Amino acid sequence: MAAFAIGVIGFQLLPWPLAGWLALATLPLLALLLARTRARQLGLFTLGVAWAAAAAAWALECRLPNALDGRNLILEGVVIELPERTAVRQRFLVRPIRIVDYPANRPLPRRIRLAWYGRTPTVHPGERWRWRVKLRQPHGLMNPTGFDYERWLFQNRIDATGYVRNTLQARRLDTAWSVDALRERISRGIATALEGQGAAAGVLTALVTGDRRGIDPATWRDLNAAGITHLIAISGLHIGLVAGLVYWLTGGLWRRLPQVPLWLPTPIAQTVTGTLAAMGYATLAGFSVPTQRALIMLMVLASARLARRRIGPLRAWWGAMAAVLALDPFAPLGPGFWLSFTAVAVILLVVRRRPGVSRRQELIGLQFALAVGLLPIMSAWFQRCSLIAPFINLAAIPLAGMLLVPGALLATAALWLLPGLGSLLLQGLAWLTQSLLAGLGHLVHAVQPLVLLPTPEFWTLALAAVGATLLLLPAGFPGRVLAVPLCVPLLVGVRASPSPGTAWITVLDVGQGSSVVVRTARHILVYDTGPAWGGGNAAAASVSLLPFLRSRGITVVDRVVVSHADDDHSGGLAALLAALPAANVVIGEPFATAPSGARLCQRGQAWQWDEVRFRVLAPRGRGLRGNDASCVIRVASAGAALLLPGDLERAGELELLEQPGSLSADVLLVPHHGSRTSSSAEFIRRVQPSLALVSVGRNNSYGLPAAEVINRYRRHGVRVLRTDRDGAIQLALGVDGYRVRARLRRDRQAYYHMQP
Incomplete structure (x- = not known):
C-alpha cells in the first residue's frame, strides 16, 4: 500500500x-x-x-481542444453543485451533455465553469439548459508564488471555462432531482428561517450542507486568522464527529435492547450505523473532495472492523491513503490531502497512554502537536499560520462537535417536520454563533494572530518536516535536540537578494495589464500595480503582486510608480497601499484613486539605489493626459539597462527621441502591450534592445500584441518574451550585462499546466 x-x-x-x-x-x-x-x-x-x-x-x-479555444459554441448541459451569485453575475459548473460541432473523436469536457453576466434567469442545480457560450481552455496566471488556478481547475476536473454569450438564446430544457438541488433547497430553508442573522446564518448553512456562499469575506478573514476555517468546511473532522456521535448513540441504544445484540452484535451495529451516518452527511455536503477523502478513510477502518480483522494504526493509515489515491489520483495536488493525512499521522504519533497525564493535558498537548506537525504544510501551501489556533481549537472543536454540528443538523431536520420548533432551534443556534463570531472578531483584531511565513525552498521544507517529526517524538529520542534548529530556516526564510550594483527584475503575469518589481540590494520599486477586476483587483489577488512581495519578506515598498491612470496599470494601487506601506508614490497623471501625497512624475527626476541608477525620461510637462502621460523610467546597472515606457504611443515616442542623452536599453518593456499605436521603427532603432518583454493577457479582446509589432521587433533582431505564453519573467541586470533568470510557465511547468 x-x-x-x-x-x-x-x-x-x-x-x-x-x-x-x-x-x-x-x-x-x-x-x-x-x-x-x-x-x-x-x-x-x-x-x-x-x-x-x-x-x-x-x-x-478531456480538455477543450485548441481549435475550439475562444470560439462561440452551442452547449447543452446540466447545472451541478451550487451556483455562486453576485449582483452582476452568476457562476456555476455544468456537466455537458452535447456541444454542437464538437470533434467526435474527443471526449466531452467533464465539467465546464461558466459565468453569466447581467440580468439573467436564475439557474439552479439539476436544471438542463442550452446556451450559446464562448469557451476557453483552462488557463491561469503563472507567477513565482500564489494561487495556482490551473492546478485547482485540473484537480476539480474542470476542463473548460467560459461565459454565456446571448441571454435571449438561452433555454431551460428540463429540471431533474439531484442531491445539489436538495442542498440548495435546504440552504434556502435555513436562510429563510434565519433572515437577517448575517454571518451566523452562513456558518450554520455551511455546517449543514457545505454551502459557504453566505459567509462574508470579513468573517472568513477572522476565521482564517484564528485558524479554525477547517471547522466550517465540511471535511474529515465533521465526518468523524457525526460517525462517532451515531456510533456512541447506537451503543447506548443496543445496550438497552437485550435481545437485539444476539442477532446483530453491538460493535457491528455501531460500525454500520456510524458509517451510514457519515455517508448521509457526506451526501448532504455534496460529496466534495474533502468529504470523499474522509469517507474513504472511515470506510477502510469500518471494513476491517466488519471483517473482524485487527488492523494496526500505521497499516490503517497507509491503507486509507492507498484507497484515496486509487479513487482520486489527483488528491496530492490540493492541500486538503496533505493536511488530512498529516493531521492523522500526528495524532497517531503523539496520542499514547501515559501514566499521570490527564485527559485535559492530552488534549492540550495534541493541539500544540498538530500546530507543530502541520506547520510545514501550512508554510508550503498558504505561507501563514495562526498563533492562537491551538488555544481557539481547544474550545472550538468540542463546541462545534458536541453542539453546533449536531444541533444544526437536528434543527434543520425539525424545520421540515416541525417548522416552528426547527425555526426556534435555529434562532437559538444563530444567536450563539453570532455571539461567538463577535467575540472571535474582537480577539482577532486585538491580538492580530496571523503570521505570514516566507515561501519555503524545498530544502527548508524538508528540514522542517524532519524537525517537526523529531519534536513530536518522545523525550530522550536520539537527535531530538536538533528539532528546533531544523525548523529555523523555514520560519525565518532564506531570502536571496541581489548584490550591490545588480537589479533583479520581475515582470509579473497579471493578465491584460502591467506590474513590474525592481529589487536592488536594499530597495524595492514597484512599477504599475496591475488591473482591477470585478469584485477585486490584481494586487490583492493571490496570484500576483502582493503574494510575490510577501514571499520575498518585503514589508515596505520604497517607491511605487504608476505610469498613468489607465485601470490596467493603476487598478491595484489602493489594495497594495492598504496591505504594505510605501515610502512614496509617483504617478504619471492624476487619477481618482491616487493617494493625496502622490507626486507627479517628471523628466529629470533621478536617484540611485545600491549602485543602480534610475532616471525619469518622460513626461516633460504636467499638462499631458492619457497614454502619452506615461512615466518612462530607465533602470541601469553597470553593465545593462531596462526601459519601462508604460503605454507610450507614437507621439510620446517621438518626443522621447528628441531629447538628448542615452535612450538605449538592453531590455525593453514593450510600450502599450504591443499595440499598433506604439513601437515605431524609429523608437526600436534608438532604444536598440536585444530583449523585448510584452505584458499581456492571453486571448485578450484587444488582439494584443499586434502581429505586425512583434514582427517589427524580430526584424530588428530582438528576442520577444510574453507573459501570456511565458508567465512571469525574471531578469538580472548586472555588471556583465543581463540574463533571464526564469520564465515561469516554461521553467516550472507541471503536466497539467497549459503548454505555451
Whole structure:
C-alpha cells in the first residue's frame, strides 16, 4: 500500500517532463515486477505511477481542444453543485451533455465553469439548459508564488471555462432531482428561517450542507486568522464527529435492547450505523473532495472492523491513503490531502497512554502537536499560520462537535417536520454563533494572530518536516535536540537578494495589464500595480503582486510608480497601499484613486539605489493626459539597462527621441502591450534592445500584441518574451550585462499546466 501510494504521489509532484519519463520508464517493468515476489513492492510502486499517468492522460484528453479555444459554441448541459451569485453575475459548473460541432473523436469536457453576466434567469442545480457560450481552455496566471488556478481547475476536473454569450438564446430544457438541488433547497430553508442573522446564518448553512456562499469575506478573514476555517468546511473532522456521535448513540441504544445484540452484535451495529451516518452527511455536503477523502478513510477502518480483522494504526493509515489515491489520483495536488493525512499521522504519533497525564493535558498537548506537525504544510501551501489556533481549537472543536454540528443538523431536520420548533432551534443556534463570531472578531483584531511565513525552498521544507517529526517524538529520542534548529530556516526564510550594483527584475503575469518589481540590494520599486477586476483587483489577488512581495519578506515598498491612470496599470494601487506601506508614490497623471501625497512624475527626476541608477525620461510637462502621460523610467546597472515606457504611443515616442542623452536599453518593456499605436521603427532603432518583454493577457479582446509589432521587433533582431505564453519573467541586470533568470510557465511547468 505504501509503495503504491508513493508511486502516485511521486508522479504528481515531479515537474514535467520528468513525470512523463518516469511513467514511460516504469510501464514495461510493471507486469514483470508484479509477478516476482521479491520485487512486488517495486512493482506496486510502478503500478502507482502507471495509474497516475493513465488518469492524467485521460484528464488531458478531456480538455477543450485548441481549435475550439475562444470560439462561440452551442452547449447543452446540466447545472451541478451550487451556483455562486453576485449582483452582476452568476457562476456555476455544468456537466455537458452535447456541444454542437464538437470533434467526435474527443471526449466531452467533464465539467465546464461558466459565468453569466447581467440580468439573467436564475439557474439552479439539476436544471438542463442550452446556451450559446464562448469557451476557453483552462488557463491561469503563472507567477513565482500564489494561487495556482490551473492546478485547482485540473484537480476539480474542470476542463473548460467560459461565459454565456446571448441571454435571449438561452433555454431551460428540463429540471431533474439531484442531491445539489436538495442542498440548495435546504440552504434556502435555513436562510429563510434565519433572515437577517448575517454571518451566523452562513456558518450554520455551511455546517449543514457545505454551502459557504453566505459567509462574508470579513468573517472568513477572522476565521482564517484564528485558524479554525477547517471547522466550517465540511471535511474529515465533521465526518468523524457525526460517525462517532451515531456510533456512541447506537451503543447506548443496543445496550438497552437485550435481545437485539444476539442477532446483530453491538460493535457491528455501531460500525454500520456510524458509517451510514457519515455517508448521509457526506451526501448532504455534496460529496466534495474533502468529504470523499474522509469517507474513504472511515470506510477502510469500518471494513476491517466488519471483517473482524485487527488492523494496526500505521497499516490503517497507509491503507486509507492507498484507497484515496486509487479513487482520486489527483488528491496530492490540493492541500486538503496533505493536511488530512498529516493531521492523522500526528495524532497517531503523539496520542499514547501515559501514566499521570490527564485527559485535559492530552488534549492540550495534541493541539500544540498538530500546530507543530502541520506547520510545514501550512508554510508550503498558504505561507501563514495562526498563533492562537491551538488555544481557539481547544474550545472550538468540542463546541462545534458536541453542539453546533449536531444541533444544526437536528434543527434543520425539525424545520421540515416541525417548522416552528426547527425555526426556534435555529434562532437559538444563530444567536450563539453570532455571539461567538463577535467575540472571535474582537480577539482577532486585538491580538492580530496571523503570521505570514516566507515561501519555503524545498530544502527548508524538508528540514522542517524532519524537525517537526523529531519534536513530536518522545523525550530522550536520539537527535531530538536538533528539532528546533531544523525548523529555523523555514520560519525565518532564506531570502536571496541581489548584490550591490545588480537589479533583479520581475515582470509579473497579471493578465491584460502591467506590474513590474525592481529589487536592488536594499530597495524595492514597484512599477504599475496591475488591473482591477470585478469584485477585486490584481494586487490583492493571490496570484500576483502582493503574494510575490510577501514571499520575498518585503514589508515596505520604497517607491511605487504608476505610469498613468489607465485601470490596467493603476487598478491595484489602493489594495497594495492598504496591505504594505510605501515610502512614496509617483504617478504619471492624476487619477481618482491616487493617494493625496502622490507626486507627479517628471523628466529629470533621478536617484540611485545600491549602485543602480534610475532616471525619469518622460513626461516633460504636467499638462499631458492619457497614454502619452506615461512615466518612462530607465533602470541601469553597470553593465545593462531596462526601459519601462508604460503605454507610450507614437507621439510620446517621438518626443522621447528628441531629447538628448542615452535612450538605449538592453531590455525593453514593450510600450502599450504591443499595440499598433506604439513601437515605431524609429523608437526600436534608438532604444536598440536585444530583449523585448510584452505584458499581456492571453486571448485578450484587444488582439494584443499586434502581429505586425512583434514582427517589427524580430526584424530588428530582438528576442520577444510574453507573459501570456511565458508567465512571469525574471531578469538580472548586472555588471556583465543581463540574463533571464526564469520564465515561469516554461521553467516550472507541471503536466497539467497549459503548454505555451
